[in-house]
C-alpha cells in the first residue's frame with residue numbers, strides 16, 4: 001500500500017464529516033468525467049453509479065442544464081451528471097451494459113473530425129491528439145456515427161469535444177471556427193440535433209484561452225472544463241468545473257474525487273478559467 005492509498009480513507013472521512021459545513025449552492029450539479037472504460041472496469045463503474053444514485057442522485061444532461069440555468073427550485077442538493085469524453089467504443093458498450101440497466105442517462109463528448117477520418121488516419125490521430133503522443137491507440141478506436149446516433153436515440157446527449165481534439169489555446173480565428181463552429185454544424189448535420197454542450201480538449205487552464213472561449217460562446221450555452229469543482233447556477237456557464245474519475249484507483253480515492261474532496265486544490269485554477277470566460 002502506498003501513502004496515497006492510506007491517506008485517501010482518512011481524507012474521505014474528514015471530507016464527509018465536514019459536509020454539513022458546505023451547503024450546496026442553488027442549482028448545484030456535480031459533473032463527473034470518465035473516458036475510455038475497459039470492460040474489466042464495467043462492474044466498478046456500475047457500483048459507482050448505483051452508489052451515486054443512492055446518495056446524491058443522477059440528473060440527465062437536460063436537467064443539469066436547467067439547474068445550471070437557474071430554472072430549477074433551490075433544493076440544497078448536488079446531483080451528479082455523468083459525462084464521457086472522446087467517444088471511445090467502450091462508451092457504446094457501457095451505455096447498454098452498464099447505464100441502461102441502471103436507467104442512467106449520460107452526456108457523451110465526441111470529436112466529429114476524428115469520427116469522419118478513415119480508420120488508419122484516425123488511429124494515428126487518437127495517439128497524436130488524444131494521448132498527445134504519450135501512447136498509441138493500441139486496440140482503442142472511436143464510435144462511428146451510427147453508434148453515436150444510437151446513443152442519441154436512446155436518450156443520451158451528444159456534446160462536442162472540438163473537431164479533432166487539439167488544444168484550442170493560441171488558435172487563430174479560422175482554426176477556432178473549424179474546431180468549434182464547423183464541428184457543431186457537422187454534428188447537427190449527421191445527428192439532426194444541435195447540442196448545448198461543449199467540452200474543450202484536455203480540460204486544463206493551459207489548454208484554453210479567452211478567444212477560444214469567446215468562439216465557444218458563439219455556438220454553445222455550456223462549456224465543461226476538466227478543472228475540479230462544483231458547478232452551480234452562479235457558475236460561469238462557459239467555465240463549468242467537473243471531477244475527473246479514475247476507475248483504476250482505490251475506492252476511497254475514487255469516492256473522494258466523486259464527492260468533490262479534491263476540488264479545494266483547484267480553486268485558483270477555476271478562478272483563472274472564470275476570468276478567461278468573463
Ligand SMILES: [Zn+2]
Nearest residue numbers: 085086201202
Ligand atoms: Zn478529451
